[in-house]
Amino acid sequence: MASSTGDTEKLPKKIYDAQVATLREELVQLQVELKKTDFKIVLILAGVDGAGRGDAINTLMGWLDPRGVETIALQQPTDEERERPLMWRFWRGLPTSGRIGIFVGSWYTETLREEARSKKALAELDHELRRIRHFERLLSDNGTLVVKVWFHLSKAEQGRRLRAHLAHADTAWRVTDEQQRAHRIYNRLATTAEHILGETDRPGAHWDRIEAADPRARNVNFAGMLVRRFKEHHRRYTNKKHVSPTKPKRVVALRPDGRKRLLSLELDRKLSSKAYEAKREKWLGRLNRAVRRARDAKRSIVFVFEGQDAAGKGGAIRRLTGAIDARDYRVVPVAKPTDEEKAHHYLWRFWRQIPRDGFVAIFDRSWYGRVLVERVEGFCHPHEWRRAFEEINDFEEQLIDHGSIVVKFWLQVSKDEQLERFRAREETPYKQHKINDEDWRNRAQWSAYETAVGDMLALTDTAPAPWHLVPANNKRFARFDVLRHACKQITAALDA
Amino acid sequence: MASSTGDTEKLPKKIYDAQVATLREELVQLQVELKKTDFKIVLILAGVDGAGRGDAINTLMGWLDPRGVETIALQQPTDEERERPLMWRFWRGLPTSGRIGIFVGSWYTETLREEARSKKALAELDHELRRIRHFERLLSDNGTLVVKVWFHLSKAEQGRRLRAHLAHADTAWRVTDEQQRAHRIYNRLATTAEHILGETDRPGAHWDRIEAADPRARNVNFAGMLVRRFKEHHRRYTNKKHVSPTKPKRVVALRPDGRKRLLSLELDRKLSSKAYEAKREKWLGRLNRAVRRARDAKRSIVFVFEGQDAAGKGGAIRRLTGAIDARDYRVVPVAKPTDEEKAHHYLWRFWRQIPRDGFVAIFDRSWYGRVLVERVEGFCHPHEWRRAFEEINDFEEQLIDHGSIVVKFWLQVSKDEQLERFRAREETPYKQHKINDEDWRNRAQWSAYETAVGDMLALTDTAPAPWHLVPANNKRFARFDVLRHACKQITAALDA
Incomplete structure (x- = not known):
């Protein structure tokens, strides 16, 4: 000293x-x-x-x-x-x-x-x-x-x-x-x-x-x-040698078990239009009640939506918000950081968006970008994304210690299904803005992303903030699964 | 409709x-x-x-x-x-x-x-x-x-x-x-x-x-x-013709009476070192009490310091803050707007800094930049600075309606005194960062600024948010005058 x-x-x-x-x-x-x-x-x-x-x-x-x-x-x-x-x-x-x-x-x-x-x-x-x-x-x-x-x-x-x-x-x-x-x-x-x-x-x-x-x-x-x-x-x-981070030649798994969990998902689970219509209002009602209970209990809810490009995050979020009072939630789309955000720690922009007690924040992509795109594309150094797992767990622990409910979804589509959706986007005029070269480049890195996602699942799947994996080849099934799991996790947290 | x-x-x-x-x-x-x-x-x-x-x-x-x-x-x-x-x-x-x-x-x-x-x-x-x-x-x-x-x-x-x-x-x-x-x-x-x-x-x-x-x-x-x-x-x-604003050839007064008030100031008023030392602690104590009274009454205080380059704003602010608990105030130095600030209305960055009830904000330069440097240098269109007088009065009225106490100082030095201070800055190594070409350019526009200041004084000197003009050729006198006027205005507002 x-x-x-x-x-x-x-x-x-x-x-x-x-x-x-x-x-x-x-x-x-x-x-x-x-x-x-x-x-x-x-x-x-x-x-x-x-x-x-x-x-x-x-x-x-x-x-x-x-x-x-x-x-x-x-x-x-x-x-x-x-x-x-x-x-x-x-x-x-x-x-x-x-x-x-x-x-x-x-x-x-x-x-x-x-x-x-x-x-x-x-x-x-x-x-x-x-x-x-x-x-x-x-x-x-x-x-x-x-x-x-x-x-x-x-x-x-x-x-x-x-x-x-x-x-x-x-x-x-x-x-x-x-x-x-x-x-x-x-x-x-x-x-x-x-x-x-x-x-x-x-x-x-x-x-x-x-x-x-x-x-x-x-x-x-x-x-x-x-x-x-x-x-x-x-x-x-x-x-210190400030070597700019470079794109890794190969993304090597830290924990191969994570990827296994991903690969064992049955992606083609379906829900018919009829079955969906029959159940939807009931589950929206349940979610509405669960969110209102959380609000009354002054507990905030933090939703995290991650998934491949075109996995259906946006659609799932919109179905979810259909059950929540517009004044109670905020959707946070996460894109490239702004200049101000870049002049801060990478977690800073997420801390900024943490909801007040009783409110809901829905992150469309999130802090997990550090261990996904930033890792795979070499936007940060290996020591940076490596320590991010612990930083992220600690961040989420702070939320949970405070009383927040953290609900994390990974939406997974098959490579074929993604291709079909990419093509549909290119063909529909009002969807063209949703697809660009970057999406195609990411797609070319399918296996590298699988490894990164696997590590993420293995290293940040904590008991109070678990990952829920959503088979997302069928949009209806995925949306319903998100809705049902959200109800269950929120209710369980409130009953605990 | x-x-x-x-x-x-x-x-x-x-x-x-x-x-x-x-x-x-x-x-x-x-x-x-x-x-x-x-x-x-x-x-x-x-x-x-x-x-x-x-x-x-x-x-x-x-x-x-x-x-x-x-x-x-x-x-x-x-x-x-x-x-x-x-x-x-x-x-x-x-x-x-x-x-x-x-x-x-x-x-x-x-x-x-x-x-x-x-x-x-x-x-x-x-x-x-x-x-x-x-x-x-x-x-x-x-x-x-x-x-x-x-x-x-x-x-x-x-x-x-x-x-x-x-x-x-x-x-x-x-x-x-x-x-x-x-x-x-x-x-x-x-x-x-x-x-x-x-x-x-x-x-x-x-x-x-x-x-x-x-x-x-x-x-x-x-x-x-x-x-x-x-x-x-x-x-x-x-x-609409979006002509970029240009520097006016001549700055023409809207209200010549404002300039008269400026010119009638007796700039050389002095205070001896002895007299200053004798009075300072007492007035600092008074200010401390006044600010604590305001805090207890949940009234915020907004200080505005304007004045020519080298008029002594920084020094006057530091003497003032010597009497205020460091947790209760915030000094806001106003420089060129950042990119984020530029993507907003010019008042936005000041609204951002409005203190909570019971707190003190001290603006080292302020929203008056719109009718001073922006007017004189042609950084905004004439219709923009012209309507700013009313916008500013309305802004301050909102503060006052809410219960804030708005204390505005204009520190005025003579052209000769400024020259002496500029030279001293150039000669003292640790003061050199305080002087640059812009200061010399502004000085060359002395008369244009006088006109702009005159209009500002005439058009924004409202009863609840008056301007206090400080003769600032003598630093001690200026600092003491600021201190004394701050006490008086705050006390008067609290007693009203």
Whole structure:
């Protein structure tokens, strides 16, 4: 753990001014260079109450070019935030590549506070800390420079400051009730903080401690730390061989069993028009009731539709939405990421679309693109799609921990059936926009996709978020199967 | 008011299918063409309960390419929405240029419901309708195609539908309590709707009525209406002479009195270092109390800082934020709009940053760029900046109506003082990024900017959102003046 030595002597103004002049040059240079990179800086400032976090940020902001930096000030969660998994609000605030995001209040704020004050059970704290470690690793794996700074102040110094402020009518406003309370339980807070800092000090997410007794020294150490961390990170990041990912010659299965499950599907299961008509309204009614029950229980539902081109995802989604109040759901068609989305972690655009409690989001393609098209086409590096399985499982676990119901469908058609549908699309004027060269190219990679899908099924088929495989050669059967399974899984989750 | 004739005979399936095939081609074509334009389509669907709005949207969505369209489903406002002006949630949902946004639930939903059920005073309704008309005109002035469709259904037909659904166990779920209530008060709702439709049927925001008794006819008429409206709009839009705006040869004042006010400022007012030190903490304390009072009263504060280059906006903002809890405020530096921002109305990016109740937003430059740099540099057409004065006044009025406190500063330095500051910036290494050719170019236009500022002061200095002019040749005086005026205006607003 890095640490700066506390200095009881104050930094003289003259030396401070000279250091500041140099630091400001370095900070401006940092921002110029950062802008050219494709990573971002996430800066978290925590510390002992009264150590001057606000002042230090204010000072730092004065030294930086404001156009490349943003502060993310977090107060009590809003209802839109409470109605989504814990980390949603932090994802929401992440800066884009080339920028600095300073979190004033972070994923540590509640953890640091609650533990000391309510003696939260250790198990629960451990769970939170695991979540934090995972999140920071995900950021750092993605190239983000995570700078975490802890301002230290002794109990004696904290007391001196409070008394000095309270002694003058002009400055007494600077002391809040919360600060006085924090002073009284200084030792307990310090013990907790020590534990939390220790448990979250990891490669790629180090804690830097800065002595905050002298504001001048604190400010220059703080800014200096940022500059130093950036330089190290920039060097390491630049020295890494940044070979552009290339299309793999062959897609080799990680888990051949997944593909077996796919191949054993009986694709030609049929449903007659009559049988479909007879059952449809009843099952739509069931789905409608299930969704309303979920809404009343404030549980959100996340549908994931994956499948080959022309497997019938769109049609199945439209049948499904026929049973849901238009105000309660949102269909999210997933295409190529926009520029803004590309300047974020690949999961960012999906976090953005996570529904509020009681609402339904239907993803027409999804985060699984990372382990399907991106893997097969070589749009990302092998280490990126390899770690995606765990990242995705963790993402879905967060949804489920929060109370969401995650329903995942893979629609499978045979190669012949796809060909027939492609041809029909080419022949029907209003369907021509649905077919392009890319579809034909994907088709040529049939076997590679089968392998990738197999791995996906084997590695992300979790108990709370299982994959349902839909034989989709017959559209009626597929639509009915989707409808019926959706009812069943939602009802089971609500009854559990 | 456009209107389609109701047809009691049902559209035969065969004819329907043929019409659908043509319509789908036209819709796909529409989307291809829309994508090439720089306008968007905002589609609002309202109508009698049970007329099948959900079905119709579902059907239309099935015919459109989902990647170019989004539905904005609005439920009860969330607290993040309630804590901002009424229209915030609608601004939030607007699509970008080249896309279609379908509002399921719109700015009409509450208006249509509340009036009928609680007999809201006519004055209040009129105010809401004025707000709606203004918003739709703003959209339409900006080139947006606003399509508003009303689904009509007679009381008898509505009753027949409810009874038919209720008669079968499989379909009874389609009837909600709300629909049954709506049937009972059909006439009252119809009268209200008639009034509202009449008052909001304006050029650029017409209501189209569609008879919804026959679902097939309804669907094709609905989609056909969209196609027709698009074609008309596209033709009119394309035929308009789209001359790129050019830099005006001379900036001619609309209101010479505004400039006089600027010129009469005594720019050299000074404050000694001693006097400043003596007063600063006291006034920071006052500001801190005022901001906490506002927070407790759930009033947000919007600071606007405008001024010439190097007038000291950044410094004044940093002194101000020294008194505010870092979690309570956000500084919004306004630079060139991003691509996403450019694909929206110019006010969109500011609406985005409107603070929640109790919070503070500090704009370092603002929406006034429209009537300053955009006017002087010819970045927008004269008719655009001319109508901006009213748009801006209306925008600020919405903030104030909601309870926000709007504090606007213009920092004015003399031409000589600016020159000295520019030179100092060029000579200090860490300040060099703050000065570029553009600053020198703006300086060359000193008089043109004076004229534009004068018009701005004359036309947007409203009683609830006045401009405070700050003589800024002396930095200490300027900072102190900003601090003192902020305290005074906030306190006065809270005491009012």
